[in-house]
Amino acid sequence: MAIPPETFFLPANLQGSLQQRIRQLVAQGIVEGRFRAGEKMPSSRGLATHLGVSRITVTLAYAELVASDYLTSRGRSGYFVSSSAPLQPEFEPRPQAAADQVDYAIRTGARFSGTEMLKRPPDWASFRFPFIYGQADASLFDHQNWRQCALRALGKRDFEALTSDYYDRDDPLLIEYILRNILPRRGIEASSGQVLLTMGAQNALWLAGQVLTGPGVRTVLENPSYPSLRGILAQTGGVVDWVDVDSDGLPPEALPKDVDVVFTTASHHCPTNATMPMARRRALLDAASAQDFVIVEDDYEFEMSFLKAVSPALKSLDREGRVIYVGSFSKSIFPGLRLGYIVAPEGLIREARALRALTLRHPPGHIQRTAAYFLSLGHYDALVNRMKQAFKRRRLAMAEAIEAAGLCVAGQGGVGGSSFWMAAPEGVDTEILARDLHQEGVLIEPGRVFFDPANAPRNYYRLAYSTIPVGRIAEGIERIGVAIARAV
Amino acid sequence: MAIPPETFFLPANLQGSLQQRIRQLVAQGIVEGRFRAGEKMPSSRGLATHLGVSRITVTLAYAELVASDYLTSRGRSGYFVSSSAPLQPEFEPRPQAAADQVDYAIRTGARFSGTEMLKRPPDWASFRFPFIYGQADASLFDHQNWRQCALRALGKRDFEALTSDYYDRDDPLLIEYILRNILPRRGIEASSGQVLLTMGAQNALWLAGQVLTGPGVRTVLENPSYPSLRGILAQTGGVVDWVDVDSDGLPPEALPKDVDVVFTTASHHCPTNATMPMARRRALLDAASAQDFVIVEDDYEFEMSFLKAVSPALKSLDREGRVIYVGSFSKSIFPGLRLGYIVAPEGLIREARALRALTLRHPPGHIQRTAAYFLSLGHYDALVNRMKQAFKRRRLAMAEAIEAAGLCVAGQGGVGGSSFWMAAPEGVDTEILARDLHQEGVLIEPGRVFFDPANAPRNYYRLAYSTIPVGRIAEGIERIGVAIARAV
The missing domain is CATH 3.40.640.10 (Type I PLP-dependent aspartate aminotransferase-like (Major domain))
Known part of the structure; x- marks a missing residue:
């Protein structure tokens, strides 16, 4: 019996070209056991009409599915689910126990999860003023x-x-x-x-x-x-x-x-x-x-x-x-x-x-x-060269903005680099400052985690310019200045 | 002063298309300081004639070098080494001391290098009968x-x-x-x-x-x-x-x-x-x-x-x-x-x-x-399916050849897999056997390393069929049979 075209619909969440999505649709149906070995596929014309795509798209998808052995082609009779197509196993997956009987925090001593690392928000790229360190800049990359x-x-x-x-x-x-x-x-x-x-x-x-x-x-x-x-x-x-x-x-x-x-x-x-x-x-x-x-x-x-x-x-x-x-x-x-x-x-x-x-x-x-x-x-040489030139311009803009905002540079490096090491006035906790600025679209890096935990000052922070466009530097630094003035 | 075309030659050991090799040649000359900022490049026609390549190849290479800032183009005057091209630093590299003053075997306790691992010769793919485990087969891969x-x-x-x-x-x-x-x-x-x-x-x-x-x-x-x-x-x-x-x-x-x-x-x-x-x-x-x-x-x-x-x-x-x-x-x-x-x-x-x-x-x-x-x-499903079918054919050929050669299977797995676990007669050291077979283009895996080192038998070995073509299996197994008969 032929599988009716109506069985197929193209969910919006599938990625890729139309042809890829059709392929994925068929492959999934086969793997999940909805379409079985020997069943006849809809004609390419029928499926194309149903999905509202061109017939050639369906034909190409079918050809690819034959190549990867999901389908076989029987000449003018059409396409059939291959008898050697991949199959889901017959047993049902069982959910893991909700409450584990083993306390892994005790068993492992939680030796590693306590480690403090520098962390940046995964969505840093969506911030307007990301003064964060060490990520790639799409505008400079080759x-x-x-x-x-x-x-x-x-x-x-x-x-x-x-x-x-x-x-x-x-x-x-x-x-x-x-x-x-x-x-x-x-x-x-x-x-x-x-x-x-x-x-x-x-x-x-x-x-x-x-x-x-x-x-x-x-x-x-x-x-x-x-x-x-x-x-x-x-x-x-x-x-x-x-x-x-x-x-x-x-x-x-x-x-x-x-x-x-x-x-x-x-x-x-x-x-x-x-x-x-x-x-x-x-x-x-x-x-x-x-x-x-x-x-x-x-x-x-x-x-x-x-x-x-x-x-x-x-x-x-x-x-x-x-x-x-x-x-x-x-x-x-x-x-x-x-x-x-x-x-x-x-x-x-x-x-x-x-x-x-x-x-x-x-x-x-x-x-x-x-x-x-x-x-x-x-x-590589060309990329590094381009980055150096961009960083030089950004650094200049940083230095000007930092001076204009009256912020204090604790270390800036004589040869270049991609960041300034900054000191806020004593008494300012830059972890709180960073949280405040986060609300305003500004990401800075609090300095505490860099120090000996036994005696870590809390007023340092790092401002990197490796991913911030030069045109946004002045406004970003100004916001930091305002936030620090508020915090003192 | 213009750099004469004769400065350029295309060494045979450079990889890539002609255009890539010309690009690399120029870039290296600049980075190594042989061509300096402001120097004029040979005309594309002159360099093409000298290298015996078409002029368009040189023109495209130059255009790419401009894009990556090694060269600048001054309209009809031609191409010049860019003033912001990457440069080698001025200091000379110094060779590391021949004799180190630190004995790292003592300092590190050589705790890791003593670990025994399964090793395959890096050139396994050039062997005619590679019964080795776990590498990819180019003939099956998608x-x-x-x-x-x-x-x-x-x-x-x-x-x-x-x-x-x-x-x-x-x-x-x-x-x-x-x-x-x-x-x-x-x-x-x-x-x-x-x-x-x-x-x-x-x-x-x-x-x-x-x-x-x-x-x-x-x-x-x-x-x-x-x-x-x-x-x-x-x-x-x-x-x-x-x-x-x-x-x-x-x-x-x-x-x-x-x-x-x-x-x-x-x-x-x-x-x-x-x-x-x-x-x-x-x-x-x-x-x-x-x-x-x-x-x-x-x-x-x-x-x-x-x-x-x-x-x-x-x-x-x-x-x-x-x-x-x-x-x-x-x-x-x-x-x-x-x-x-x-x-x-x-x-x-x-x-x-x-x-x-x-x-x-x-x-x-x-x-x-x-x-x-x-x-x-x-x-992925299609690839796994193709591999399974090929492995099935190879396994059948392996089983037949093993029986024909009178070799002893110690474990073969009921569901499939990609190897047979074999026992040679007691007294045969399969590490020596493997070295002998290596000379004859046959790679097998001696079994000793799999066992508790305190009491490891030496007569087991593994024969995998994940990378050997089905047509070579019979001859390979036969050679193993002969070598074992010789070793007993």
């Missing part, structure tokens, strides 16, 4: 070339790179480019055994933390510093000391004597934007040698140096293999890419590689290959 | 539709899904499809707070291991079982007991009394392919309730049930929230995708989600969205 590189990486020639289980390996094309073109810009020369790809800087810092620290190991964090580091180190069970940074970054003379590992953002301190002068870098490396500690250098955002030339990474001065260098494409391409890397002596990379394999194997091959093409075809 | 879905996920409408830092969140489209279409096939009904996306099953099992176990926690592994589980549990510092499986999988009555967590592959035991009967599943869940333990169910490869209908997952019988379910798209789409999921009570998902955020944040947005389209447009 969508067209990214798409072309991704498409090329989907080609038959790259089938293995796309689909293979690499286990603990990386895409040699991407590694090659990082070694030859990215690291030299930071003064670093390395071999392929000294580099490991990671799922962004977060994953790189986590791997370094796991491999280098553990119970009894003493680690130094800069105060303030990137909030996720705290969670990463809490998981290792080691001892964490906080050392206050000054306007030149981390002072080596303030390090405790028995430190084993130091995490630093020497070239561009997070969040104050301070650049560590060369003399202090040498002093830090001398201290590492004398006291036998190692250094994890998070060289985030070095690409965004548009005010003056960036200085070489700490890693480039490292003569003893004491520096573990962390880089990322999150700021220079986009964070959803989840692609970063570690550069370190082979002995350390070996451990990090084994741990990465254990936890996740490798970043998806398609992502790696797409990035390799985007980099090697020069699109 | 390349065209995957490409279309990926392309659609690269569209402007999906910019946020592509680029955003999701932090601890997942793509709602993919979650929706898993909840509505994948889990019901396993008899599981769940809500979005009960699902977490992971970087493949490896990452799911690792997260479950980290969240549920730790020092003092007693875990049971099936003997034999998936080798990476051992490494995952070693990292937690808990106690591991091995329990021998029989032809019905894990016997609940053999579990130690004080067990906290049981890892099982109930529906399709890895590597023996045994299916646990319903009565034993109920007994296992009753034991979990009586002894207050939880179960991690790795439901790998359930899609490949082509001999008879698959039975519902253990999770579908779980009335107390004791089962943590792990699924993956590695076998049904491809392993390089790195996409899997955990289904569990919300309290557990909360911890796993926080830990995932800490270690890597989230699987790349583009991967998630592409998979969501591929699934929801019905391509």
Whole structure:
């Protein structure tokens, strides 16, 4: 018996072209068992008339369904549900118990969910004044070339790179480019055994933390510093000391004597934007040698140096293999890419590689290959260049607006970057300020989470300009000024 | 002064179209400082003649270079290196010290690199008889539709899904499809707070291991079982007991009394392919309730049930929230995708989600969205169907060849799958056998790594048929038979 055309209707919530929606409609009906093997489909003319679409649309959808074995075509007799079409199993799904008998908070010790992270509202892009850090700006991104590189990486020639289980390996094309073109810009020369790809800087810092620290190991964090580091180190069970940074970054003379590992953002301190002068870098490396500690250098955002030339990474001065260098494409391409890397002596990379394999194997091959093409075809350089020029204009507008509003800059970075570190008057709690401003379409980042929780000031905040259009900066800053004046 | 065309040559090792290679050539010259700001480029005609390419190719390359700000066009005067083109920094990269002063094997305790994993030669695809497990088969994969879905996920409408830092969140489209279409096939009904996306099953099992176990926690592994589980549990510092499986999988009555967590592959035991009967599943869940333990169910490869209908997952019988379910798209789409999921009570998902955020944040947005389209447009069902039919034919050929060669099957699975678990005669070391066969173009998987290392038999091996063409099976199996006869 033929299935009547009236059985079909096109729900508005289905996505895609008409042809795709018809295909999906038929496939779902088959999988859910509404249309059964051997049943005759409506004629393409009949279904087209019923749905109010052109006949060719239905014919193409049917042809595709034959190719994917949902339907078979019996010449002039028409289309039939294939006898080997996918089927739903016969058992009924049962809802999970409403009240679990196991208390997972107790059983797991809730060890991870307590970790404090920087959080932004998922709908940040719909805010008029998003002074938030680290998201991609659609108006600057080179969508067209990214798409072309991704498409090329989907080609038959790259089938293995796309689909293979690499286990603990990386895409040699991407590694090659990082070694030859990215690291030299930071003064670093390395071999392929000294580099490991990671799922962004977060994953790189986590791997370094796991491999280098553990119970009894003493680690130094800069105060303030990137909030996720705290969670990463809490998981290792080691001892964490906080050392206050000054306007030149981390002072080596303030390090405790028995430190084993130091995490630093020497070239561009997070969040104050301070650049560590060369003399202090040498002093830090001398201290590492004398006291036998190692250094994890998070060289985030070095690409965004548009005010003056960036200085070489700490890693480039490292003569003893004491520096573990962390880089990322999150700021220079986009964070959803989840692609970063570690550069370190082979002995350390070996451990990090084994741990990465254990936890996740490798970043998806398609992502790696797409990035390799985007980099090697020069699109990356052009994108970074475009971002630098836009950020420079925005920074100028920020500086003017901040001065006009009488706000206080606590750190702005000499080489560039994408944010200002700000101090509100003492007594202003910037978490409350942020909630007030949220109501007015302004997103700022309260500073408390960056500090040692034992003694965190509440009046700092960060203003980023990586995603806000230059034309909205003045009004946004003005609103912040008004809100602070109200809060004092 | 104009740069002479003779400065340019097209090295053979550059990839891409002629136009891309010219672009890359120019961009590299600029970044490396060979061509400087303000210098005039050769005319398109001059460069085309020199390189022996058409003039339009050079013109298009130049136009693209203007768009990405490497060059500027001054009308009829021609093209010039842009004054805001990207530049190499001025410092020289320095090679890392040849001999590191830090012994990272001692400092890190080499805790991870000792982990034994299943390894396949990276060039497995060039072998004539690859009886290896778990890679994608180019002859079955639906390349065209995957490409279309990926392309659609690269569209402007999906910019946020592509680029955003999701932090601890997942793509709602993919979650929706898993909840509505994948889990019901396993008899599981769940809500979005009960699902977490992971970087493949490896990452799911690792997260479950980290969240549920730790020092003092007693875990049971099936003997034999998936080798990476051992490494995952070693990292937690808990106690591991091995329990021998029989032809019905894990016997609940053999579990130690004080067990906290049981890892099982109930529906399709890895590597023996045994299916646990319903009565034993109920007994296992009753034991979990009586002894207050939880179960991690790795439901790998359930899609490949082509001999008879698959039975519902253990999770579908779980009335107390004791089962943590792990699924993956590695076998049904491809392993390089790195996409899997955990289904569990919300309290557990909360911890796993926080830990995932800490270690890597989230699987790349583009991967998630592409998979969501591929699934929801019905391509996934069609692909699985095609794979099942091919696997069925291959399995038949395997069974015949194995019988003809007089080899001994130790486990083959009643519902399907993609491998046979084999026993060579006692005394045959299958790791030596594998090395011999490797020379002859035959890849098999030695069984030792699947077992409790304290007492691992050496005569088992696995023969998979997920990537070997049906026409090569007979000859490959015959070679294995000959090699075993030689080894006895």
